[in-house]
Amino acid sequence: MSWENPPVPHEVNASRESVLAEFLRLLAGLGICVLALAALLYFAGGWLARWVPISTEAAWVGDHVIGLSGLDDAPADAGNAHILAQLQALTARVAANMDLPQGMQVRVHLSSSDVPNAFATLGGHLVVNRGLYRRMPSENALALVIAHELGHIKARDPIAAVGGSASLALLTVALGGDARSLAPGIARLVQLGYSRQAESAADAEALLGLHRLYGHAGGAAAVFEVLDDYGREHREISMPTLLSTHPADARRIQRMRDAAADWNGNPPLVPLPVEEETGARP
Amino acid sequence: MEISNLDSIPGKAITRHLGLVQGSTVRSKHVGKDIFAGLKNIVGGELKAYTELLNESRAEATERMLAQARAVGANAVVNVRFATSNIASGAAEVMAYGTAVVVQ
């Protein structure tokens, strides 16, 4: 009988596969899963939010215009009151041609910002910047912008974005994150713009409305040329805001031109009244 | 390969004692089963997922111990013991060890 201790192979007890490679693989997989889940939740949240009746949405929001701090709603001087009245009248005319659902109330506000932008926000509020009004070459162009934003309101894009970001915030909490630290970031992402699909749908609605109003869709392309020019001049400021909210890509301008050509060639455009305080249009 | 937790294999004579051999593994179930087990814990009863987990782990630990025994030229392992410890929650560390021997 012999007693001995030959060396044993210890490596059988620890798998020799690389922990780091496995870790990186798992991390990539987890990242993809979380992103997919986030996208799914975002769309599911948006889809659910569209079922909220417009009257309920308007009641939640009330007179508060979300997403606007420097609201210049109250007519401070005669010029502003005049512009606001004109915007309201134009909006009413455009809205009458856009088959808005029953009970959908649109309230127009004028913001003093000089950035050429307009946006639709929760509760059927529509905000037009003075900068946009000032730069629009014709009433047709302004009507197109308003019709585009009405298209968003009609499609319930603002509340869908809120619903989507709310479900993303829920996911963040579920994953153990601090929703308060993430929520502003998500809100900002959402404000950058609706999906390309939603923008295209709003464009189509807007062209349809414009055609019904004027009998042609001339002047539409000019909007995007103005935005594009502004973006090129002001590279230092928030290009993404301008371009992703309203991506002024060549294809979009081309579609506007095509729409104008399809429907009536080159009809005369309705001029905007001259702005009183400056006395001249740029 | 014979395994026993006696000091010998009955009916056979040990000719060589080759010392300690051991096998161990750390395993866990996927997170879905962990969540289900957490829910099952409310009503009690057998947590099948964890029974399965520990059985798999023990089988693997035994296999690794036998791999060491084979490597030193043994044909049996005597006085085998199992030990289980819990390290991370939901993971099981199972260890099997014994003395590798040659029997005739």
Place this chain on the structure above:
Amino acid sequence: MELIIQFGVIAFLLLLGLVFGRAAEQRHFRELKQKELILREVLVFSEKHPPADQEFRSANLVVGSVVIAEDYFKRIAASLKSLVGGRLTAYESLMDRGRREAIIRMKQAAREAGASMIFNVRIETARLSESDSNRQALFAAEFIAYGTALVPATRP
């Protein structure tokens, strides 16, 4: 911004754990190999009955133990792996190191007592207490090996 800092801290700790933890582990494995070679003459068995054909002067209990902590990288890698299940490779090498170190320390104690063999060796693992409410705490495990060291009557 806060988020970026948080992720930065996590990435830094991961890198720290990966670089230093891995270096320490490889050094430990090299040391284990050397010490196992040096202590080869102390034989260990899990059997209860010492050889009947040899005489022993004395028998005493010898214990070897070590506490080993995981590093941050292992912790994150293992918790990621537990999502999908299977072997937690990051911990397996840790267990191997701990157990071998405990056996080596037990053998050292036996050699100091002049023993040539250790019988009825048992190995145990215990997780060191850690507040369960705080999920950030790293775990450490104690590995202990003990057995009866037999000192031969006539020194070879």
